[in-house]
Amino acid sequence: MxxxxxEALASALARLPGLGPRSARRAVxxxxxxxxxxxxxxxxxxxxxxxTLVECETCFNxxxxxxxxxCADPRRDAKSICVVEDVSDLWALDRAxxxxxxxxxxxxxxxxxxxxxPEDLTVGELLQRVEAGGVDEVVLAMNATxxxxxxxxxxxxxxxxxxxxxxxxxHGLPVGGELDYLDEGxxxxxxxxRRPVD
Amino acid sequence: xxxxxxxxxxxxxxxxxxxxxxxxxxxxxxxxGAGKTNALEAISLLSPGRGMRRAALGEMxxxxxxxxxxxxxxxxxxxDIVRLGTRIDPARPGRRTARINGADAPLARLGEWxxxxxxxxxxxxxxxxxxxxxxxxxxxxxxALEPGHAHHATRYETALRERNxxxxxxxxxxxxxxxxxxxxxxxxxxxxxxxxxALVGRLSRALAQLPEExxxxxxxxxxxxxxxxxDALREALAAHRPRDRSAGRTLIGPHRADLLVHMAGKDxxxxxxxxxxxxAMLIALVxxxxxxxxxxxxxxxxxxxxxxxxxxxxRAALFxxxxxxxxxxxxxxxxxxxFAEIEAEAARWxxxxxxxxxxx
Numbered sequence: 242m243x244x245x246x247x248e249a250l251a252s253a254l255a256r257l258p259g260l261g262p263r264s265a266r267r268a269v270x271x272x273x274x275x276x277x278x279x280x281x282x283x284x285x286x287x288x289x290x291x292x293t294l295v296e297c298e299t300c301f302n303x304x305x306x307x308x309x310x311x312c313a314d315p316r317r318d319a320k321s322i323c324v325v326e327d328v329s330d331l332w333a334l335d336r337a338x339x340x341x342x343x344x345x346x347x348x349x350x351x352x353x354x355x356x357x358x359p360e361d362l363t364v365g366e367l368l369q370r371v372e373a374g375g376v377d378e379v380v381l382a383m384n385a386t387x388x389x390x391x392x393x394x395x396x397x398x399x400x401x402x403x404x405x406x407x408x409x410x411x412h413g414l415p416v417g418g419e420l421d422y423l424d425e426g427x428x429x430x431x432x433x434x435r436r437p438v439d
Numbered sequence: 440x441x442x443x444x445x446x447x448x449x450x451x452x453x454x455x456x457x458x459x460x461x462x463x464x465x466x467x468x469x470x471x472g473a474g475k476t477n478a479l480e481a482i483s484l485l486s487p488g489r490g491m492r493r494a495a496l497g498e499m500x501x502x503x504x505x506x507x508x509x510x511x512x513x514x515x516x517x518x519d520i521v522r523l524g525t526r527i528d529p530a531r532p533g534r535r536t537a538r539i540n541g542a543d544a545p546l547a548r549l550g551e552w553x554x555x556x557x558x559x560x561x562x563x564x565x566x567x568x569x570x571x572x573x574x575x576x577x578x579x580x581x582x583a584l585e586p587g588h589a590h591h592a593t594r595y596e597t598a599l600r601e602r603n604x605x606x607x608x609x610x611x612x613x614x615x616x617x618x619x620x621x622x623x624x625x626x627x628x629x630x631x632x633x634x635x636x637a638l639v640g641r642l643s644r645a646l647a648q649l650p651e652e653x654x655x656x657x658x659x660x661x662x663x664x665x666x667x668x669x670d671a672l673r674e675a676l677a678a679h680r681p682r683d684r685s686a687g688r689t690l691i692g693p694h695r696a697d698l699l700v701h702m703a704g705k706d707x708x709x710x711x712x713x714x715x716x717x718x719a720m721l722i723a724l725v726x727x728x729x730x731x732x733x734x735x736x737x738x739x740x741x742x743x744x745x746x747x748x749x750x751x752x753x754r755a756a757l758f759x760x761x762x763x764x765x766x767x768x769x770x771x772x773x774x775x776x777x778f779a780e781i782e783a784e785a786a787r788w789x790x791x792x793x794x795x796x797x798x799x
Contacts, residue, residue, distance in 0.1 A: 387623055424586075
């Protein structure tokens with residue numbers, strides 16, 4: 242029978258996404274075995290995160306400063322904003338360093354069934370940023386799920402009132418993908434989004 | 440030929456049952472409650488959806504088993520064998536997954552390999568019950584020919600639930616949000632309408648070629664509950680918002696469609712025809728559909744307690760038509776006699792208390 246502390250740690254870890262009780266117990270066991278080195282490191286980094294982590298008031302990215310490193314970076318093009326559902330999407334896009342502009346994290350996607358409404362997302366703040374001026378383009382980088390696309394639709398319509406170009410990530414053929422292996426939905430999207438060859 | 444073999448593990452009353460060396464005709468004989476229909480249901484799960492009985496996942500695992508279940512089959516494709524399977528993991532009882540050649544795959548992918556259609560005693564009421572049953576029947580016919588239909592149907596269902604949720608709110612739904620959901624509904628709904636209409640058209644033409652005897656010939660039409668043009672459907676949905684809001688749900692769209700069936704020559708709705716005529720029309724529909732399947736696409740027909748309930752003349756006609764077609768057929772019955780005509784060419788199993796034994 243594990244001690245109360247260990248049980249508490251395991252149940253705290255079990256709530257992390259992708260973990261669950263069994264993996265959590267395994268992680269705890271590993272931490273106990275490596276308590277000399279790994280445990281202090283974990284405790285320190287967790288404490289540092291707790292002390293310094295803030296949400297950027299401009300784009301709602303998570304960073305140790307506010308405004309965040311991206312918003313504060315003078316090399317970034319503040320004239321274009323890429324709107325993403327979650328911080329993880331921002332990380333995915335920024336890992337590749339493909340987008341030179343700034344971001345806006347919505348904090349989720351519209352879902353009537355899950356009770357996520359426009360006012361639960363940072364839509365108002367996005368519109369304020371655009372309204373304040375200095376923005377030429379808004380890139381909607383929602384997931385290709387039904388809720389994601391509904392959200393993109395919603396934002397596109399709300400942004401119509403402003404003199405900005407609204408674009409959306411293309412859907413279709415994955416890089417390295419073979420037509421043969423694609424489902425019809427993806428193929429139809431790819432056909433619809435076809436473009437002239439330069 | 441479609442399935443070369445079939446294995447059931449912990450499926451309903453089958454602890455472990457194997458059907459090896461299946462043939463064109465496959466006959467499962469046994470008493471009531473022996474597990475014949477269960478085996479057909481297992482085959483029906485080699486396609487997307489809830490299967491032949493529309494059972495909840497929790498109902499299908501064997502009592503006293505692990506809580507999970509598995510169905511596996513070898514599908515013959517040309518000279519090759521593709522291993523199809525579906526399972527419920529006891530650790531995740533709320534989820535059915537597919538495996539194709541040893542790799543996990545989305546359920547919809549099963550439909551790319553195999554079309555599965557069935558006729559069951561429960562479908563005797565198809566023409567008299569509410570349109571939902573006929574829509575499901577129609578969608579299964581579409582799906583057998585067009586695996587992509589499942590994708591549109593799933594997205595449509597999700598969008599519909601979202602819209603209905605907003606409609607049921609006390610507050611007036613956000614019009615921009617509604618428009619976003621309706622755009623999705625319209626896109627996938629129009630695609631569904633288009634596929635359904637195309638199938639009904641092809642099926643009508645095929646049925647028109649058939650004689651009116653010995654199976655009463657159905658005239659079919661689609662009441663499609665909305666346009667097959669996405670823009671038109673979107674506008675219709677937007678215009679219908681006030682009425683939908685007072686109803687608390689969406690009243691137009693492909694989820695309200697119906698397959699209208701009349702008996703040819705008599706101009707009588709199928710629902711008003713005799714039980715025997717209804718059954719004959721259902722068989723005619725399924726046989727005509729089987730004839731539409733492309734030659735390279737395997738189709739399995741599951742006929743649960745069908746042959747035994749036909750008179751000898753119609754039974755002979757059914758076997759002839761099945762023989763002319765290309766579908767693999769799995770039939771159940773309680774007695775051998777009605778199947779005498781196909782017995783020589785059929786693989787036969789005796790099913791008893793959830794175990795099976797090959798007899799011929």
